[in-house]
């Protein structure tokens with residue numbers, strides 16, 4: 222990566238050019254299809270050209286989506302980490318976001334109900350499955 | 359196809375020229391793929407590696423940035439730590455020679471001790487205001503940043519080498535392992551964040567189980583960075599051992615187990631080790647399973663020591679493991695893993711009831727990084 226330093230958030234110009242060319246050809250194909258249908262009344266050619274046009278557009282849209290997905294994936298996600306605080310005496314429980322310095326079994330501020338010191342009993346992150354995978358195994 | 363061509367190429371402005379062009383194109387394509395197919399494939403592979411390399415670079419830079427920011431925040435150094443961090447990222451450790459492997463464990467242990475001491479000194483210089491817990495966490499953070507730096511550099515090396523030599527062998531090799539390398543890099547990236555904040559990670563399930571068992575009982579230090587508590591469980595006396603929290607460290611469970619066994623002159627009925635283990639794809643996260651043997655990873659020094667000691671006194675050893683994947687092991691602890699601690703404790707009690715008699719003394723070791731977990 223010595224010569225052309227490129228930030229990952231850029232789409233390469235080559236890809237962009239290709240997408241534009243494919244899009245242009247696809248639109249031309251569709252215009253030709255309309256022409257073939259209305260002027261020359263060649264239904265078969267019209268269908269063929271329409272197919273090419275739609276395929277081209279679909280492909281370029283797919284590529285754009287792919288690139289966008291890749292850009293979105295670049296960010297390192299930080300899932301929320303949750304701290305649970307409990308009062309051993311009366312069972313009072315509160316949940317809040319993790320703060321720097323929290324650790325499991327740390328004594329924190331006194332309980333709002335009975336003034337006993339509360340302790341942190343759990344720190345974990347809620348994991349959300351991005352997409353449900355259906356497997357039969 | 360002929361009919362289709364015939365129909366298609368009677369289009370406006372087309373005539374027969376179109377079909378000729380198409381035929382030529384098809385032949386050209388055939389020849390190109392025949393003679394240059396491999397070259398094209400190679401360039402595609404290189405492109406793919408390049409894409410991953412960008413991401414690796416991004417991850418590494420993010421890691422470095424987070425490390426520097428954390429140092430500035432908790433360590434409050436007088437001067438900018440950037441140059442020192444950059445120097446730190448290039449540190450290396452040389453493995454001892456294994457041509458004559460007898461006694462290599464002690465050599466390795468010594469080198470790891472020196473490395474650890476060196477890291478601690480360096481971190482103290484970097485972050486003069488940090489307390490012991492924060493120093494441990496910073497050390498872990500920097501180690502993760504080091505790993506990311508190393509991964510990036512190795513992949514870059516093979517990428518550039520592949521580009522230079524255009525050797526399919528080199529390019530294919532790197533392209534094939536790339537998905538696994540990326541997974542590992544992502545895991546280190548989330549580990550780095552967890553370390554920077556001091557959040558418990560999936561690997562900490564062993565210490566968490568130990569902490570849950572020993573919480574409320576007097577705790578004393580044993581060996582380096584380890585603590586032990588005497589806990590009555592089911593009419594037995596359990597010496598529960600874990601690394602000293604909540605700073606990020608794994609302690610020296612090998613030394614701790616040895617010390618406790620020797621304190622009791624070898625009269626230990628059983629040892630139970632709890633550790634996080636890599637799950638196979640398809641297995642459930644947080645699944646608890648049971649077996650025999652020393653459940654401990656790392657460079658092998660502690661495993662060796664435990665096995666030596668239990669062999670000397672002929673003590674049976676059991677293992678309870680909690681399944682998780684590499685990503686879970688080093689990122690903030692998932693709820694499923696946290697919840698499995700209670701299941702693991704049930705398993706431990708079951709093992710104790712089955713394998714020992716009332717009044718016996720046993721050792722329970724929670725193995726792993728205790729970051730974010732006290733006792």
Ligand SMILES: [Zn+2]
Pocket residue numbers: 308309310311312313332333334335336337
């Ligand atoms: Zn209360």
